Amino acid sequence: MKAKFKIATGVLALALAPHVVAAETKLSYSSWFPGNSTLHTKSLTPFFDRVTADTDGEITFQVFTDGTVSGGRNTLQTIRDGVADMGLLATSYHPGELRTSAWLSEGSILVRDALVGAGAYNEMIFQNCPACLDEMEEQGIMPIAYHATPPYKLMCNKPVESADDMAGLRVRSLGSWASWVNAAGGTAVNMTVPEAYEGLERGQLDCVAGNTAWLIQMSLYDVVSDVSDMNIGTFAGGIPINMNMRSWRDLTADQQTAFFKEGALAAVDVALEFAAEDDEALAGAGTHDLAVIEPAGDLTAAFDAFAETESQRMLDLAYQRGIENAEELLTTYKALLLKWEGIVDELGGDRDAMAARIYSDAMPKLD
Known part of the structure; x- marks a missing residue:
């Protein structure tokens, strides 16, 4: 047609x-x-x-x-x-x-x-x-x-403060976030938003890249202990x-x-x-024993450096997908x-x- x-x-x-x-x-x-x-x-x-x-x-x-x-x-x-x-x-x-x-x-x-x-x-x-x-x-x-949506952040069951903390992390992430996680030494895990709760609860995930509103909407307060207060894209x-x-x-x-x-x-x-x-959700962190972590300079610098390559990464991906x-x-x-x-x-x-x-x-x- x-x-x-x-x-x-x-x-x-x-x-x-x-x-x-x-x-x-x-x-x-x-x-x-x-x-x-x-x-x-x-x-x-x-x-x-x-x-x-x-x-x-x-x-x-x-x-x-x-x-x-x-x-x-x-x-x-x-x-x-x-x-x-x-x-x-x-x-x-x-x-x-x-x-x-x-x-x-x-x-x-x-x-x-x-x-x-x-x-x-x-x-x-x-x-x-x-x-x-x-x-x-x-x-x-x-x-x-x-x-x-508003900018995503990393919501984790352990502190993520420095660039070294990204190593080995299993992060629910899609698209550009998945590419960043992999480049930073972690492992991107492809899950839907509702699946992320179970993934954290069962130890299949260490972090979720998403809106902090999900702490309320998807009850992630129950399975997350730390939020890295760094905007990583919308x-x-x-x-x-x-x-x-x-x-x-x-x-x-x-x-x-x-x-x-x-x-x-x-x-x-x-x-x-x-x-x-x-x-x-962030304002209620204290009542849920949630730590809001200020990222170290090396983590933000590493993310900013990755962001500079985003346009070329997208063009390379378009070629792979035949767009x-x-x-x-x-x-x-x-x-x-x-x-x-x-x-x-x-x-x-x-x-x-x-x-x-x-x-x-x-x-x-x-x-």
């Missing part, structure tokens, strides 16, 4: 004629995050409520959390096959199916913070990466909004809002527009609410990161202003 997406006059033109739907459509959503996590309570649930309000009650949602329908690695298949209409996806779990967008997510070390990542990644995918959209359509899925490439293509085609143009507008706000909410919970026009794509993405650093600095993290800018600059508009 030829792709039904095309980039035209700066917007995404969808060659999918929306249908007229019945008075009410109930969409199912599959998530492998806990239902009481900030992702749901502060971002997704408000998003669902806003879409229902915007569509005068015509669109409602049935949400399944905690991996009851599918886990992190098989949610793509769950949506593609119509088992669920929507679901929580992460590009990094699907480097084969979502080859180009997963490769762009490899550039975590290049991303300053979550708001910058949310703006730049959405604009990159929807306005500058036809291959990314083609790959999503091949899976029968319509992307609606991508998110980024994950951009979560797809919390997407839809089975057949379900998407059944929506009216106005309903589709509501998804994009509210999706832009949801992307901002993920960034802001995760950042707030990151701070909350076309990689240098042009990476140049564009880095320019967008600089653009959105300026926007975030200008807007000062204002929620509504950021959402409006992501919608105007990044989100698809229906022809």
